Amino acid sequence: MNSVYIDLAIGLVLAFLLFSLLLSGVNEGLVRLLGIRSKFLWAYLKDTLDGDKGKKSIPGTIAEVFSSLPFRRDERPAYSAKPPPVESAATSWTGLLYERLREIDHGKDGKTSIASIPPGRFAMAMMEIVTGEGGVPAMLAKLEAGGSPLYRPLQGAWDTAHGDLDAFRKAVEQWFDGEMSRLTMLYRRYVRWVLAVLGLVLTLLFSMDSLEYGRAILTDNAIRAQVAATADGGAQSLRSLREKCPDHPADPYACVTEVLSAPAFVQMVGHAPVSVRVPDGGSPKWSWNGGEWLQRLISPGHWPGFLVTFFALLFGAPFWWDILRRLTGIRVRAGETGK
Structure with a gap:
């Protein structure tokens, strides 16, 4: 018995x-087909680096993750296999960042497919931008003048570093690591609801x-x-x-x-x-x-x-x-x- x-x-x-x-496979297939992870990351970066006069690119509701985000205007930079140029032609901080992340990218539908940025790589990219902008104070001044939301965290990191570039880099790395953890938790919370909807559809199908x-x-x-x-x-x-x-x-x-x-x-x-x-x-x-x-x-x-x-x-x-x-x-x- x-x-x-x-x-x-x-x-x-x-x-x-x-x-x-099967449910996980369907969800992963939709995510890869629509480039949702990559779009989610770059929508966050655009909001954080460039700002948009109070208008956010990152989804504010669960419905927007799989409804408007995949089909609205793509916020991701155009893919390029070229190395970072000596003189940048980018017109935004997001563009400047992408120029220094091309090495970890691979082409897909003409847009970047980067869906995850290591904190150490982000910090090094910011240091390269600092060099191109003439130093940390000069870059912070441009961030403040442009109304970039990135100004406050970088200003705090610079004040904590007391002028030490290596300490500033580590502070930027720690800040970005925390932001990525927060962003990952937000994305997973959204995905849990999407999985629930897909699970219901699969059960009824x-x-x-x-x-x-x-x-x-x-x-x-x-x-x-x-x-x-x-x-x-x-x-x-x-x-x-x-x-x-x-x-x-x-x-x-x-x-x-x-x-x-x-x-x-x-x-x-x-x-x-x-x-x-x-x-x-x-x-x-x-x-x-x-x-x-x-x-x-x-x-x-x-x-x-x-x-x-x-x-x-x-x-x-x-x-x-x-x-x-x-x-x-x-x-x-x-x-x-x-x-």
């Missing part, structure tokens, strides 16, 4: 893990009823147990098996073969509006299940299972992988943990 419950637990956890990975899936796993185990009992009990035991397979009264084993050839997990993902079936020795056959899919969605009996699936996906793939390891005893080699 314990093995039945273990099979049930492993089956559910494995399903949640696979669909969580496949009409994944976890409770129904659990019952299907138990049914598979019950049929296997019945087959084993029939094999030991002889022809007399076929009576109960025939009752489970009314479509094959003469050959109940054919019913068992048909049922177990479509395990519970296959049944779980087979309720999408469009499904595919691959017969033995044949080509894939696509079928439209829109009517059945819609009926499942509006059936209150499936709603608790949909809700369980939705909340399970919110835990994420790492959580379910850890649970699966604990249930199955899978161990990660020490050399792989650091990768």
Whole structure:
């Protein structure tokens, strides 16, 4: 009996893990396709370095991250593979910064694809800008005159350094590191809501009823147990098996073969509006299940299972992988943990 419950637990956890990975893959695909991380970073840099008379480029609401940010005017600098010029042609502080970050960039759709700037690299780029502007005081004066929001943190760093350029560089590095940590937390908070929306869409698209899936796993185990009992009990035991397979009264084993050839997990993902079936020795056959899919969605009996699936996906793939390891005893080699 314990093995039945273990099979049930492993089956559910494995399903949640696979669909969580699918959810993460869809989210990562959208992020890369739309360049959301890179746009998010450069919108922050534009606000911080250049300012825009109170108008912010970085999203202020969750809806803007995946709605207006990917499709509005791209704030990112144009990609260039050239080394930093001796005499800069940039007209903004963001442009000056990008000229010194080209070495870590690679082209994509004509815009920079930089989505993460190491704090040390940012500090060195600022020091290069300082040299080009004639020193820290001269640069701070230009920042103040232009109304750049960057003026206050750099002025504080310069006051703390007491004229020491190396101390100023380290202060700028520490400040930017803190800003990137804050920006990362903000981005993750936005992404959690996006993942919740995608998880709901995925659950409804496949009409994944976890409770129904659990019952299907138990049914598979019950049929296997019945087959084993029939094999030991002889022809007399076929009576109960025939009752489970009314479509094959003469050959109940054919019913068992048909049922177990479509395990519970296959049944779980087979309720999408469009499904595919691959017969033995044949080509894939696509079928439209829109009517059945819609009926499942509006059936209150499936709603608790949909809700369980939705909340399970919110835990994420790492959580379910850890649970699966604990249930199955899978161990990660020490050399792989650091990768």
